Amino acid sequence: MSVRIGTRGSALALTQTQQTADLLAAVGGFETELVRIKTEGDVRTGSLAQLGGTGVFVAALREALLADRCDVAIHSLKDLPTGGTPGLALGAIPARADVRDVLCARDGLTLAQLPAGAKVGTGSPRRAAQLRAARPDLEVLDIRGNVDTRLGRVPGLPGNAPEAPGDLDAVVLAAAGLTRLGRTDVVSEYFEPDVMLPAPGQGALAVECRFEDAPVRENGVLVPDAVQGVLAQALAAIDDADTRLAVSAERALLARLEAGCAAPVGALARRKGSLLYLDAVVCSPDGRQSVRLNKASDGLTDVGAHLLGIELAEELLERGVADFAELGA
Numbered sequence: 001m002s003v004r005i006g007t008r009g010s011a012l013a014l015t016q017t018q019q020t021a022d023l024l025a026a027v028g029g030f031e032t033e034l035v036r037i038k039t040e041g042d043v044r045t046g047s048l049a050q051l052g053g054t055g056v057f058v059a060a061l062r063e064a065l066l067a068d069r070c071d072v073a074i075h076s077l078k079d080l081p082t083g084g085t086p087g088l089a090l091g092a093i094p095a096r097a098d099v100r101d102v103l104c105a106r107d108g109l110t111l112a113q114l115p116a117g118a119k120v121g122t123g124s125p126r127r128a129a130q131l132r133a134a135r136p137d138l139e140v141l142d143i144r145g146n147v148d149t150r151l152g153r154v155p156g157l158p159g160n161a162p163e164a165p166g167d168l169d170a171v172v173l174a175a176a177g178l179t180r181l182g183r184t185d186v187v188s189e190y191f192e193p194d195v196m197l198p199a200p201g202q203g204a205l206a207v208e209c210r211f212e213d214a215p216v217r218e219n220g221v222l223v224p225d226a227v228q229g230v231l232a233q234a235l236a237a238i239d240d241a242d243t244r245l246a247v248s249a250e251r252a253l254l255a256r257l258e259a260g261c262a263a264p265v266g267a268l269a270r271r272k273g274s275l276l277y278l279d280a281v282v283c284s285p286d287g288r289q290s291v292r293l294n295k296a297s298d299g300l301t302d303v304g305a306h307l308l309g310i311e312l313a314e315e316l317l318e319r320g321v322a323d324f325a326e327l328g329a
């Protein structure tokens with residue numbers, strides 16, 4: 001048996017797909033093959049915020065799953081719209097990588113060391129708003145492109161040609177992507193979540209599959225004795241319960257805010273002992289207004305994680321975040 005794994009064709013997508021394919025093959029004892037699929041997000045070049053956010057990277061992968069051109073599809077969870085697709089399921093959510101955003105600045109500069117007026121590139125309204133809140137004197141510019149293209153705009157970063165010109169002093173990227181690509185040598189500062197909250201789902205991958213291949217779950221918990229196929233068993237084996245709970249809370253918050261993945265919303269859930277803690281921030285695009293709140297669940301169930309996300313979203317809405325944030329972005 002060979003499991004066909006659908007993936008986007010970018011270096012990051014191919015790397016994280018290959019790593020997940022290896023993980024699946026190791027526990028499943030089957031062969032895997034990659035099926036490269038072009039998505040709208042790869043073809044169109046407009047600003048990410050303007051592409052509308054929801055699902056530009058995933059629709060083509062989902063179509064391929066439904067049309068039986070692949071058996072699983074690997075997505076960055078933060079790019080996955082919160083609404084599910086009939087006939088498909090989140091078969092596995094493997095253990096999360098580093099959730100933080102990072103600064104990749106020339107000369108190893110930190111955010112505090114960047115001179116006034118320095119140009120910092122990011123395609124994310126969430127990162128732009130939190131950057132502007134921390135350093136209103138910076139010039140934050142909207143950029144697009146894959147990881148190499150973005151890093152290429154900062155002169156002198158490790159891996160760039162020595163004399164290559166660049167027009168930016170720094171870019172902000174996800175630590176997870178750089179870690180997967182083996183490129184953390186370009187990082188000049190890791191932003192702790194108190195400075196910059198990551199996107200809901202950041203650092204996590206989603207292994208989507210057809211519903212009938214998904215491991216049997218009851219109330220979000222795997223049913224160990226259920227009779228199921230080789231693929232479902234492998235998906236169950238690579239799933240990480242803590243990551244699944246955390247992203248459930250983060251994505252429930254995003255869904256309740258009716259916010260797209262390009263909205264200026266940060267959220268991070270972390271388990272501490274027998275409680276799940278959720279931090280969330282909603283910003284105005286210029287970073288001048290923001291509300292940041294946190295809340296703990298009183299248990300570690302799937303329902304509890306969802307409720308935590310919904311309740312914190314409602315507290316944010318009560319504070320008027322819909323008035324200043326472009327949530328529909």
Ligand SMILES: NCc1[nH]cc(CCC(=O)O)c1CC(=O)O
Nearest residue numbers: 076079173174176177202203204
């Ligand atoms: N929107 C593109 C995207 N989707 C996932 C990652 C990084 C990996 C991750 O967060 O899991 C990136 C690049 C980035 O934000 O720097």
